[in-house]
Amino acid sequence: MGADKIGYLGPIGTFTEQAMACFFAGKDFFGVPYGDIPALIRSVSDGHITCAVVPAENSVEGSVNVTLDLLLSEEGLLITGEVVLPVMHHLLARQGLRSFKKILSHPHALAQCRGFIDRRFPTAVKEATASTAEAARLVSACGEPWAAIGTEEAAAHYGLEVVIRAVQDYADNETRFVVIGTQPVPPTGRDKTSLAFSLVHDRPGALHGALGEFADRGINLTKIESRPARRSIGYYVFFADCEGHREDELLAAAIEAVKRRSTYFKILGSYPRWEGRRC
């Protein structure tokens, strides 16, 4: 048995790589960067990698909508874990530079550091890139006085200096990542379960009725989101995260009851909830 191959949304130096390192700390694994989420997730389906780590909520590398769509359309995939990390954006540049004509980063990272940039570098042009790591790569490759907003890992990888640390406007900002695999995780007593379901369209109270199945059993929902189903906007899939494991008696009963109310239903996975352990 060799080390597990774990795929992550690359390139090297993204927050997703940090999340992988954090989740699999102490395990025998090596990380494989992927350029996009569909290729990454299909690699799990195809058995090329054991599992995949992708950003979920409040991500700086892009929306996870594509992840949710793929969890619905691909057979045999499960969410097997989650990681929550504080967002730490740093200002990166080539050695010795202290004033910048241009600041590059992913649009979400630029937005999260907007107050800092406007205060400290009011004349700098903000330029959007496809990822924070791509911004670091461009700054490293270019001779101009440019800076990137990105991670410490990206700075190390592209030979940049961390000019100013923790430049995000809200210190308590966090990003949630999910681990996607194929093997169900047994109950630990501190679990979460992710579900997807569709209800009869345009009937007032359909969602209220479904949520009642959880509320009546004292089950807490930690997330609810309606997303347009592929047909067109107006037809929705609901994504819900709730406390507990699908094998827990009460949750199993709630799941059965919601299933009976649904035109579409899928359990996306039960997995240990992140307890804020330090990486």
Next chain:
Amino acid sequence: MGADKIGYLGPIGTFTEQAMACFFAGKDFFGVPYGDIPALIRSVSDGHITCAVVPAENSVEGSVNVTLDLLLSEEGLLITGEVVLPVMHHLLARQGLRSFKKILSHPHALAQCRGFIDRRFPTAVKEATASTAEAARLVSACGEPWAAIGTEEAAAHYGLEVVIRAVQDYADNETRFVVIGTQPVPPTGRDKTSLAFSLVHDRPGALHGALGEFADRGINLTKIESRPARRSIGYYVFFADCEGHREDELLAAAIEAVKRRSTYFKILGSYPRWEGRRC
């Protein structure tokens, strides 16, 4: 009185520009492209532009999370309209090219055309850019056999040819845009209202109870989404869209009732719902 200045998420040639043209068709206006959503929305607050058009759901130019956050934090802004457009991705290239080493676009657009690319151009490298229009610009500026996935407007603007039309994998994919302004819109009889609220944390059934205020009055929710509030994940703001205008008697009563259950409450706007008129 001159023409209204309408800001939109640029650059020229994005889907958002199309949405603006569609929404304001027949009106006296001119469009001003902005590089990022925060600058665009703050320009409405500052009175530099009359209103702003930004992508909302299933967007190809990036998530609207930042829009929702700004609607909460900025005073005096309202959603004053919506536009829903079918997603139309075209393969764009310089004149006469038919085989491509690289295909560039926004990661969401690449994901939405993945089946097409893998089938027709299996050896092409997929490269992520900050927007679909930026992909067109890069393809236009570069001498290599590259193609972009983007709009007809981007093709025209950057002097590219539409090589293959409608290359998205799902023909019925749509994108929703919202118009943000400062003036309330009077009832039309065919309206939607967008709300944001927070409930007491971690109490099972809190959301179920709030949704009951709508269900009991026969009010249909067209969207519900929980988003982490700025504090940290685990504390949520709910974003809900419902049918009706805030001045409608039943909806006004439901709004008052939900407000009483909330630790935070804000009406984001009442506006005519998009009826699928053709642009």
